[in-house]
Amino acid sequence: MANRKGKRRTFGAVRKLPSGRYQARYPGPDGVMRPAPVTFETARDADDWLAEKRTEIRRGDWADPDAGAVAFEEYALRWVRERRLSATTEELYRRLLRLHILPTFGALDLDQITPPRVRSWRSERLDATAAETTVAKSYRLLKAILETAAEDELIRRNPCRIRGAGKEVATERPIATVDQVDALASAIGPRWRLMVYLGAYGPLRPEEQAELRRRDVGLDTLTVRVRKAAPELTTGKRAEGPTKSEAGKRCVVLPPFLHIELRRHLDWYAEKGPDGLLFVGEKGKPFRRSTFGRKWRRARAAVGLPDDFRFYDLRHTGHTLTTRSGATLKDTMVRAGQSSERAALIYQHSDLERQREVAAGLDRMVRDQRDSTARERSGDGPSGTDLARDA
Structure with a gap:
């Protein structure tokens, strides 16, 4: 025509x-x-x-008008499968999808998800849950899925464009004192007291401790080598696998005051054989979060710590005490098994010898605090050596 x-x-x-x-x-x-x-x-x-x-x-701006006619739910679930995620991360993503994302977007095609719909969804989730951290995680997941859809040229542009919506603002976590850590270790019982100390002075994650083996412990060198982790899923299943990140694979030098604790635990409670688990329950079963959680709550109440003081807050305690003992930020990151590309570029190296120095500094701090507490309880004043030191 x-x-x-x-x-x-x-x-x-x-x-x-x-x-x-x-x-x-x-x-x-x-x-x-x-x-x-x-x-x-x-x-x-x-x-x-x-x-x-x-x-x-x-x-080159043309987009196939039929490309976005793909069901979001189908695409999102395939996205999770193809990521090859750790068991705990996959469980988290599926829970966020099921509870927070799919109820709104599950029946839509990719190209039907628009910026106004995303804004309305986020606002509704914040009002309904009042859980800003969970909503931020859900928004980041939705944005990541739709970013891949844009890369696949199924949609022209990612509709998740809310500035700062995926940022989590963590509240300042409480820390325990040296005396409170000792009290927690005593209250939780002899089988689990080393776990409290490793959580605070390692500082090791509970899922890292759950997978520690005898061969990972160097009693003479006072080291613990973290090779793997065994987080527990909500189903109760142990998910043995890699650590949270590559930085999680590390050798932790323990402060010398833990030598007796470590030796006693190996003698009395750890499984036999080089591959034996370091922490097992009374019936010889691997560490279970639910069982330990009950003991933890009773010990926390006995010590007088608040109900929101979590086992993970022992790590925060360890970060703080390590820094106070003179460790650099890089030293603390290496010790805790944390990774950051930006930090890797700008912070100085922290080798094994430096980690021994950090452990020694932590040892001095804890011993000094314990001595001070013992003097206060006995009613004795400072010794002549202490007065001379302070002069």
Whole structure:
């Protein structure tokens, strides 16, 4: 068909419908003819629309209008499967999808998820849950899934564009004193007291401790080598696997005051053989979060710590005490098994010898605090050596 000026059309086609309106069609880069989503009142309007499509194709801005017609739920669940995530991360993502994302977006196609819908969803989740951290995690997951959809050219642009919506603002966690750590270790019982000390002065994550073996412990060198982790899923299943990050694989030098604690635990409670678990329950079963949790809550109450003081807060205690003992930020990161690309570029190296120095500094701090507490309880004042030191 000729266009309105009598010239033969070089791109697309326009035809007049029985209704009197005009339909436009054009060939995409793949050669498939695609109709306009609407009809036009005049041939000029149809020509103008075809010109826009031709410009998009020439500039590389064209997007297949049928590409986004993919069910979000199907795409999101496939996205999780293809990531090869750790067991705990996969469990978290599936829970966030099930509880917070799919109820709103599960019935939509990818191209039906728009910025206004994302904003409304986030606002509704914040109002309904009052859980800012959970909503931030859910938003980051939704954004990551849709970013991949954009890379797959299923949508033109990611609709998650709320500045700062994925940022978590963590509240300042409490820390325990040296005396409170000792009290927790005593209250939780002899079988688990070393776990409290390793949590505070390692500082090791509970899932790292759950997978420690006899061969990972160097009694003469006072070292613990973290090779793997065994987090417990909500189903109760142990998910043995790699550490949280590559930085989690590390050799931790323990402060000397833990030598007796470590030796006694190896003699009395650890499984036999080099591959024996370091921590097992009374019936010889591997560490269980639920069983330990009951003991932890009773010990916490006995010591007088608040109900929101978690076992993970022992790590925060360890970070703080290690820093106070003179450790650098890099020293603390290496000791705790934390990773950061930015920190890796700007912080100085922390080798094994430096870790021994940090452990020694931590040892002096704890011993001094214990001596001070013992003097206060006995009613004795500072010794002549202490007075001379302070002079």
